[in-house]
Amino acid sequence: MPPPTADRPRIERDPQDSGLVRLYGEWTLGHATAIGDALRALPEGVRTLDADAVVRLDSLGVLQLLRCAARRGLPDEALRFREEHRALVQAIEDVRDGRPKPTRSYGVADALERLGRAMQHEVREVVSLVSFLGETLVKLGRTLVQPRRLRLTSTVYHMEQVGLDAVPLVGLLSFLVGAVIAFLGANILADFGASVYVVELVSISFLREFAVLLTAIILAGRTASAFTAQIGAMVTREEVDAIRTLGLDPVDLLVIPRVLALLAMLPLLTFLAMLAGLLGGVFVGMTSLDIPPQAYFTRMHETMELRHFLVGMSKAPIFAMVIGLIGCLEGLQVSGSAQSVGERTTSSVVQTISLVIVLDALAAIWFMHMGW
Numbered sequence: 502m503p504p505p506t507a508d509r510p511r512i513e514r515d516p517q518d519s520g521l522v523r524l525y526g527e528w529t530l531g532h533a534t535a536i537g538d539a540l541r542a543l544p545e546g547v548r549t550l551d552a553d554a555v556v557r558l559d560s561l562g563v564l565q566l567l568r569c570a571a572r573r574g575l576p577d578e579a580l581r582f583r584e585e586h587r588a589l590v591q592a593i594e595d596v597r598d599g600r601p602k603p604t605r606s607y608g609v610a611d612a613l614e615r616l617g618r619a620m621q622h623e624v625r626e627v628v629s630l631v632s633f634l635g636e637t638l639v640k641l642g643r644t645l646v647q648p649r650r651l652r653l654t655s656t657v658y659h660m661e662q663v664g665l666d667a668v669p670l671v672g673l674l675s676f677l678v679g680a681v682i683a684f685l686g687a688n689i690l691a692d693f694g695a696s697v698y699v700v701e702l703v704s705i706s707f708l709r710e711f712a713v714l715l716t717a718i719i720l721a722g723r724t725a726s727a728f729t730a731q732i733g734a735m736v737t738r739e740e741v742d743a744i745r746t747l748g749l750d751p752v753d754l755l756v757i758p759r760v761l762a763l764l765a766m767l768p769l770l771t772f773l774a775m776l777a778g779l780l781g782g783v784f785v786g787m788t789s790l791d792i793p794p795q796a797y798f799t800r801m802h803e804t805m806e807l808r809h810f811l812v813g814m815s816k817a818p819i820f821a822m823v824i825g826l827i828g829c830l831e832g833l834q835v836s837g838s839a840q841s842v843g844e845r846t847t848s849s850v851v852q853t854i855s856l857v858i859v860l861d862a863l864a865a866i867w868f869m870h871m872g873w
Contacts (some may be wrong), residue, residue: 508527508532510532510535510539511526512539512543514544515551518549520546520549522547522550523553523554524539524566525555528555528559528562530559533561536561540566540569543573547573547575549579550566550575550579550581552566552582552583552586555582558583558589560593563589567580577594626852629834630826630830633826634822636752637760637826640750640756640757644757650753651758652753652757656761660765662724662762663724663759663763663767664762664766664769664770667719667720670719671715671770671773671777672774672777675707675715675773675774675778675781677781678778679703679780680781680782680784680785682781683782684789686699686702696792697792697800699782699786700782700797701804703782704782704801704809705809707775708775708809708813709812710861710865711774712774713861714857714858714861715774716770716771716820717823718854718857720763720770721853721854722854724828725824725827725831725849725850725853726828727828728829728832729829729842733831736835736837737838741755755833756829759828759829760822760826760829763824763825764822767817767818767824768814768818772814775810775813779801808873812868812873816860819860820857820860823856828849831845831846831848
């Protein structure tokens, strides 16, 4: 039995404003065909769709109106709904883009478009990171001026999570990498009768590069992802909104303790990684190169320079800021769904590792040209 004519969805153009169209009837699933017919009959030049006179509205009606507005290039403000319909409209707006994405085209123009969109996204990420860096530095300065703002308990907790819990992993991996470098270097240097120079190879490489780089990469995968997941979960549960409602600053509560914990612990972990890497070289020298530990340490003492240690340690605070800022920023940018938490966690790890390696390469080039 067809629905009554009075309930059928219909549109009427306002006689005084040609750009205004008023909607009437029931825009529900039972009138799906009539809704499609009405929207296809929508005249050109429409700027506003007024749904105040709609009697009933369900998710299908809202979705059809939103898609029609998107096809015609109308802004969200062009759709007017009754007050009791706004909650439904807001819910549909949050999920309307969840449809399967169309099949990717592989033409040159489409590839250039995707490249442009990716570059635009990366530029926005860089701008957001720089802006977040400035905000964090300002509030760190405010915390130094007003020490009562510092959440000491939270800072100490994150120092344990970031630093103490990571010691076994950092130490083991650094020891193994140091042993591998010593073993490979010894095989090559043995062809020239210069196996003893493996001491300088391991010492310089670990003091300048490998210790801080390995530590930063481990913390990027371990700590940055944890920060993003923790803060992202708080965003999805609306705890960050509750913090703002209470008049508190999320940066003071969530970001600064984590950043300070990284600034304190990453240099210490880097120092432990240096020791572990050097011990890996000692182990290989003792077991495979017939270099006694006493001779190894003597050679190390004669050839090691303080500047190599200072170069490596100077990178640690920079890497700590990068890891902390990206991990916290990605967590605060979670949109509210579980999928967004996973995407942002992956993004934080990729961005952090990539930026750490890029900064380390730039620092190595700079120190080389400076003669350090």
